[in-house]
Amino acid sequence: MxxxxxxxxxxxxxxxxxxxxxxxxxxxxxxxxxxxxxxxxxxxCAAFHTSSRRSLLPPGPQVIKGGVNDPAPVPETSPSHGSYHWVFDRAIAAGLVPLTVAPFAAGSLNPTFDALLCAFLLIHSHTGFQNIIVDYIPAIRYQKSRKAAMWLLNLATVTVGIGLYEFETNDVGLTEAIKRVWKA
Structure with a gap:
């Protein structure tokens, strides 16, 4: 009150x-x-609150290009973005379902299925994080931050890919590890 x-x-x-x-x-x-x-x-202080308001991120640079009557710029079309990109993401996600179930349903562990599962997981994770970066770090306002985030994502993807390769070749593999964790 x-x-x-x-x-x-x-x-x-x-x-x-x-x-x-x-x-x-x-x-x-x-x-x-x-x-x-x-x-x-x-x-x-805002009404109904006892703490002060603080913005989490400072506002981006406020730059106005052109005048009031200038037309809006139309971006270059690219087949690697938009609907093709969305279809590719959905195809990878749909392909993960049988690749996840197949080694356990067949009863035998196949290194080819294991390698495909690791590759699909890696591609699925990479494109998902890439979509997050594209959505939340606009290139118009934060060019350097977006470029740094993309390079960091590429570095993380390569690191995880090397780790999965080492796990597949020098250890038990992904599906056998899942099987062991499930039975533990």
Whole structure:
């Protein structure tokens, strides 16, 4: 209840102080500093909240290119983006279903199925994270950040690919590891 009333009381205090100043009533310097400190703190607090508002990320650069009557720029068309990219993502995701079930349903562990499963998982993860970067780091506003994120994703994909290759060739493999964890 106190948090609902507090902003209203602060506004009334500010209104009363401004009417006193307009009427010529003098207040002491200490009272004015206390009131101004209270009012400054109240401007940062939102109603129903006790903490101040803070933006997580600073706003990006605000650049306006062209004038009001200039046409909107049309991006270059590319077959590797858009619907082809979406169809490729869905085909990889659909291909993961039989590759995940086949080694366990057949009863025998096949290194070819294991390698295909690792490759499809790696491609699926890479394209999924790439879609996240494309959606949440716009190239127009954050060119350097997007390029760094893409390079970091490529580095992580290569590292995981090398790790999966080592796990497949020098250890038990992915499906056998899943089988052992399942039975443990």
């Amino acid at each position: 106190a948090s609902i009333i507090r902003p209203a009381l602060l506004r009334q205090t500010a209104l009363a102080a401004s009417t006193r100043r307009a009427a010529g009533v003098s207040t002491s310097l200490a009272q004015q500093s206390v009131r101004s400190a209270v009012l400054k703190g109240s401007a940062r």
